[in-house]
Structures are given as structure tokens and as C-alpha cells.
Amino acid sequence: MRIKDLTSAAAVEMALAEYDSVGGQAFRGRHHFGQSTQYYLSHRGRLYDAKAIAGVAYGYQHPSHGPMPHDKFSGGEAAGSANPVLRAMGFEVLDSHSKTAEAERAWRLAVWQNLLARRDGSGLVTADTVRSVGAYGNFRGIWTDKSRTQSVHPNGVTIGLKHTGQHYPDDLDENGVLYHYPVTRQPGRDRGEVDATKAAATLRLPVFVITEHGDLRGVQLAWVEGWEDKSSLFLVKFGDTPPTQILDHDRSEEQPFELEGNRRQRRSGTVVVRPDQARFKLEVFQRYGPRCPLTGIAVSQMIEAAHLRGDASGGTADARNGLPMNAALHRAFDAHLFAINPDTLTAEARPDGPSLEDMGITHPKLTSERLPHPDALRWRYNEWLRCTGREGEASTGR
Template sequence: MMSNEQEILYRLELWKYLSEKTGFKNVEAGVLRDIKLYGGMQGIWVDKQRTVSLAKEGVTVSVTHSGKSYPDDWSEDGVIYDYPKTNRLSGRDESEIEATKNTFKLGIPLFVIKHVGHSLRNIYLGHVEAWDDDLRHFLIIFDEQFPEKTPVQVVREDPAEYQTFTLFHNDKSVKRTVQSRPNQQRFKFQVFKRYGATCMVCGLNAVALLQAAHIVPKEHKGSDDPRNGLVLCANHHLAFDLSLFAIHPDTLELCAAPSIENLQELLITVDSIHHLSCLPHIDALRWSFERWQKNNERTS
């Protein structure tokens, strides 16, 4: 019977083979099929014949990404990968979801294959860091040093509640563009996990239009702690960043800027964020509210 360690070594050997023979960019899809790294049109490829001895559902070898995603779902550091949703029979989708979870449970890396052309693919080595069964997606982090840096826990409940809150950090990534910022996917995953996939101030629940907003912005060295985050639609994210409204740290009520007649003018449908089951950290709200007051003093 094959062990977890043998499967890890096997996958790292595949990674080494690609490094030496083809590299990881613009690889022909046929090459990946030949070494059983790729299942063609299948989003999740499980070599069940090889891995069924490790888990009854098998262990996912690779997931395929179409190359199209929401801007903050993909970067060179990781991806938020949706669960499969097809009409296949026999519980195929759920079996593939479990097989992907098994990579975490067994400490085995997986490959992410991204379409970059008709028959060309880019390859990434990574690990499942967490998943969310309510929002039905995985957080996969790319890490060529696997298994030296392995995930330590599954995010089933918000771990932030048990950690010291850090409002600011000295991450050099604040100097990067938004598109290349490390931890972007992790931050979005954790913020959506904490608050749910609904705009906090208007109730919009179209995921394609929702964003994870920093309360203390990255440009001011705001941390990626999910308690420094809000789920907002694109319009209200922009309005928040422009100081058109704010959240009072003591009452949790929404406040409109003096230039705005009322919250309804911004199509905001709630008066406060009391309806949230989890709240942002009060330190973040205080910082943001003080900044909002200063910004509106300048424009009044």
C-alpha cells in the first residue's frame, strides 16, 4: 500500500521533471496528459486508481483554471478556486470536492493548471490552505517549497476571534499594485468567511460584484486581518474609500458625508451594521471614522 510520503515524493518528482524538461510556463497540454498530471477538460483531476488506497474518494492531483476569474481571485501567490457545479450523476462533484480536501488532510501538494492558450498551460505547485462549504470554494496557496511550509488548520470558523488584532503591518507589499499584492486571496477568503457573501450596506449578493475592502487601506499599511475588512459591492467599496460614508465605531451606525443628502442617495439600504453576526474590530473602525471626519472637514 502506498504511503502519504511516497505520494508526496512522487508529485515533487513530477515538479522536478517539469522544471528540467519543459519549465512551468506555456507547457503543451499533451505533455501534462502523458505524465498523468492533467485530465483534459476536467476541472478537478483525481487519479483515483493511483490514490484510492490513501482515501476512498482518492486524492486530487490537479485543478484546472480557465484563465478567467474575478480580479482578486487569482494572483501569482494563490487562487480562490470554486467547487465544481455540474449536472453529473453519482455524486461526482462532491467526490471531487472531498478528494481535494484530502490533499489537506493528508498533507499532499497539488498542481494548479492555468489555461494560457488553446493548448498551452502554466503550472503551479501549491496546497489547499482552507475551504468554505457555505461559499463553496477552496483557498489554494502556491508554494514551491512544499512540504516545508504546510497548512496548519482548516478555516471552518473564524480564527481571528482568538488572535491578537494588529491594525498595521510593515509588509513591503503595500508598495505593489493591487493585482500583485501577496495575501490578497487569503484576505478575501477570510473576509467572506467572516461576514458572508453579501454587501453589508445594500444587501447585494451577486458574488461577481462583491469585494473584500480594507477598513484601514493597504496604502496606510492596514493589516490583512479579516477584522480590518468589510464585504462591499464595487460601488459601495468606492464610496467608502472616497469617504462618502463611514461606520461610527461606538454606535455602528452609518454616517453620510456632509456632501450627501442621506444614505439613500448612495443606495444604502441599512442604517447600521448591527445585523452582522460578526463585527469589524473597533480599532479599525475608529481609525477609519477619524480619517472620514478629517477628509470631510477639508471638503466642507
Template sequence: MYEELASVEQEKDRRNQLWAELAKKAEASSAPASVLNELKIFYGGRGIWVDKATTQGVGNSEYGVTVGLLHSGAAYADDLFDDGAIYHYPKTRTPGRDRSEVEATKAAGRHRLPLFFTIVPQRGQNRIVKRAWVEKWDDYLGLFFVSFGDQPEQPETDDEIGEDDFVLTIHRSSEERRVNRPKRAARFKYDVLQYYGESRCSMCSIRASQLLDAAHIVDVSAGGSDHKRNGLILCASHHRAYDAQLIAIHPNTYEILAASDVSLEDLGINSNSLAHLLKKPHIKALSWRWDRWQARSKFEGEPIAKDNS
């Protein structure tokens, strides 16, 4: 056990030294690929770089421990945020290697080892390199949550995660309220995806993760919290429709209602309620949104909803 811990600490020191050497050779915000290859911060053509020759056996990991993750900047662009990223498990024609890379990335998370998250803004451009930490993963969804920063986030315990911990609103800075990219955007999307347990729009059949958002029910501009039950998985179109108050969800029945000048069919919504969801958003969040939708409809002198039958 002592040798295992020592090996992990040695690997952490090695990675810290690599970060220091990178700072001497290039800016982390504009690092040439040649420098990353030279230091072996990232190497090879796949999205996950393990450097198995160096990391195999660290923490008793037979697969090694991931050193770097590559994000092309194009694929899954909506899963890349200022505070972190949602990183998808590899799915290639070599499933055995995919599995070993996934296990090596989990090992980086278990041992709290930093890794190098490399972003390629456009083909031919220098890379952006962020110090990153694997915080969570979900085998069913095939997703990692990776945070950016000098230190990993404090891991949550089961005692800290309960159904009674719901917070409707929080204090947000004026900047957070002004832009719809809250400080913890990456974690929020990951937590909402994991809570509902599927990568699919709650209102239609779209499953392509590139088109899915985590939508706040109590929106950011009103101080809505980043609690998972203040969120819904919506495709980009239905997220936009929800924010524009073209649709609302009844807090008691989970029925989806359309504004008076459109129908659910017009909006491409093929489910008339959220009853199919195994887990539901919080009634306090739905009630807050419902009250404001009703108030707006009354102010505009319109019927609250159109008969969608």
C-alpha cells in the first residue's frame, strides 16, 4: 500500500514538473503541437493519451493512468465550458483499446492526478492546454465530468447528496445573470444528464448529444440554482422555445402546454407530458416557472394555453 501511494505521489510530481516545463516553453493558451509532443503531454492520434509505458502500474492500474485528453473544438463543442467539460467515452473500431483508455481515465480520477486537457480551436492552430481533473463518470451514459483549475473540486459524499437539499435560487453576480453561461455550467449539465439517466430531449426523440442542452427551469437571469432538479434535458430547439415561453409544464400533472398561437405539433414536441421521466424536476422550480407563464399570458390578454388535443 505504501509503495502504491508513493507511486501515485511520484506521478503527481512528474505531472507538476511537466506543467512547469510547458510554462517555460510556451503559453498554455497557445502551445504548439510540437511542444506537447516533445514533453509527451499529449502524443498520438487518439483523443485519450495514457503514456502506458510511463504510467502502467501507478496506483496498481494495469491500464496505466491517462495523462491527456484531446478536444477537437468542433465535436461536442457545446460540452466545453470555461469551468470544465463533459468528455465522451471513446467509441471506435477497437473496443478493447477504448475500454483500457476509459479505465485509465477513471484511474486519474480515483487517484486525484491532474491531467492535461488539450483543445484544438481550429485545424493548424496552436493548442490551448488546461490543467484538469476527472471528477465523475457514468458508464451508462458514457460520460466523464472534467473540471479545470489548479486543484480538484472537493468530492461530494453520499450524505451531502440528498433529495431534501434542493435550493431554488442562489446569489449570482451581475455577469452570471447577464450571460447564459453560469460559472458551473459544465457540472450543471453533467449532473442533469446523470440525474435523468439518459441523453435524450425530454420533449422529443432527439438523442444526439451534440444537440442537447441542460436547461434551467428557474433561469440564470433570475438567480436559478445549478441544482440538478432545477434542470431539464432539452434539444436546442425546445430549449429556445421554453425560454421564449412558447411552452410550459404544469407543476402538478407534468403536462406540456403550448402558448395560444402555436401547438405542440408546430413545435415538433411528440410528448404531451413529462410523466415518462423516471425522475422528475422539482415541483418548486416548475411552480415558479408556471406562475410566471400564467402571469405573462394574463398580461398579454391571451388564453393561458391552446388546446393541444
């Protein structure tokens, strides 16, 4: 009984069909093979445990012997092992232990094709499908598999991000996710996971965003587009291509300001898609910091990015068209209970509404070195005057 006596491609195809029929976990359990940790047979966009497939295929070719037990042959690259035997029959075997960023990128894209091919009618896969190819592998939110990826980067490189929706449900949409830095009782490990996620961005390596749906998992191919350390946020965007620029610091002054222009669109009925909203929030935090300048509140989880010229009015997603505000004050701002005079940079309450003090505005004058663009402040102030019936007092920028 030698694995090199496996010579039938048809027998391998039969083993692959059995794997697809019962699922990888049941297939390995039935034939007493462990989960692959390095080598995978790639076939028609799907990945399979190479050693397990070879052992079971042997049984299909030699039914009198049955499948070859896992302890009777090697699954590595040495002569007489499973990988050379499979390749000799024309099958592709991939090594997941990448040595370069380019090889790691190719491996992750192969994993993505496998996950796409194994989706059910609802677009979901089993937890074993995710884990068996290393797209995710532990109970923590960030999965790096440092022992495998540190050959690509000394800090390791993040592979998967789990978003449960329990703590920050509004940060996930169909375009991506604002992913919060980990905060656990292991700050050293947290820091390492943050560094590994930044490494994924700088190396242009995709990550897998995992969501839980009962026993099944949703998976999206994504790219780390940027981060903001003070608010402890990563901007992660879904898609097939990496971002052209990494948002690792404030870049708001690098382009001419335009007050109008966004990609807001109505998808169907009353559903509005705002693909730039997460990026807008990150860039507002990068420009001003996650602190409400009017109340002094600096708890990042309580701070939102408020548009001056609103998104619904065609306002740009430029950070200079925004201000960080605590959530309650943002509601008051959108309700036109107050506005900021572009000439004095001071908040003014509407005459027939609550006072600045009632709204918790304790610092009515903007004093930061970083201010919104004057055109954005002026547009918002004039809109506020219009809504309060005082169009004749409109600011002209004099």
C-alpha cells in the first residue's frame, strides 16, 4: 500500500465529489483525517484538504484496500508523498504558507473563490468552510494566524475580521465596515492585532469580514482602506480591488474643496445607499479628532460626523464639509435648532427654540486650528436662516 500507486484522476474526482456531497468536516471525520494546515488541492475554484483527498482517492482506485489511513503516508512535498502524486495526474496543489506578499495575495484570492463556490442559496457558508481554509480561526474579533503570516510581515498580517453586530451594529453596511480596535484584558495582544491589520493595508492584502447567521457565516472580501488611532477605527471596504490610497493620516487639505458632489443613490423604494458615509466619518475624525468642539465630549463611541451641507442636499463627503458632534447635538443640528455663524464662528440658537445651554453647548465658538471650509459653514448658516424664516439675514461672506 503506497500512495504513489494512486494514478487514477477519475478516482481523485470521485473523492472530490464525495467531499462536496457531505462537506469537508464530515468527509474528514468519516475517513479519520485532520484538517489541512498547509496544502490544498485546488479544483474548479474550490479548495480541498490535499492529503485527505489523496488517501480517499486511493480507496476508490483500489477498493479491495480501501482508503489509505492518514498515518500510512505523507502529505508533504517529498518524493512519494501526496502532493507530487496529485500533481502527476494534472491536479493543482497550493501551499498556503506564503513567503511573499504577492504569494499571500494569490492565496487569499484562491480562498475567496473557494468561499464563493461554496455559498448556499442565501449566500452563506458553514463555519467549517471558513475555518478549513484559514479565513478565520479563533474566538477573537481579529484573526491573524501569526505563525503562518509572520513570514510575510514580522507583525503577522490580519486575515479575518469578525463582526457580530452586538456592540456596533450601525457600523456595518453593504459597502464595508468601520471596525473598532480590540479592547481586551490583553493590551499587548490587542496592539499586535492592530499592527497586523495595518500591515494588511500597507501590503495591499485582502481580509475576510465574517458575520454570524446562526450556524452559518457570511463572508465578504474586503480591504483595509485606512485607520484613525484616536477613535480606534479601521475603515474596511468590500470589493474585489484594493484602495488606490491608504487613509492613514489627514489628507483633507490635499485637494481643492468642492461643496457639492457625493455618490448617494436610491437603490429601490425608500432605501438610500450612502457609500461614502463611513469614509466621511473616518476623515472627519482624522481632521478634527473624535471630540465634539461645542460640548467638549470626547468619547469616540458618542461622536458622529455631521455634514454641513447635508448628504441629501448633494453635499460633498469632504471632511471640510463636516464637524464631529455628539449624537444628541447632531440631531439638534439636523433639526435646525442651531447653526454656526460663518463670520463669527459662533453657534446661534433659533429664537423660538431651546437655548444653547439647553442643548448642552458649553463651547459655542469654534477655536480649533482646523475649521470647516467657509463655504460649507456659510451654506449651512443660510439654510438655517431660510428654515427659520430669516432669509433676509443671509451671510454673503463679507
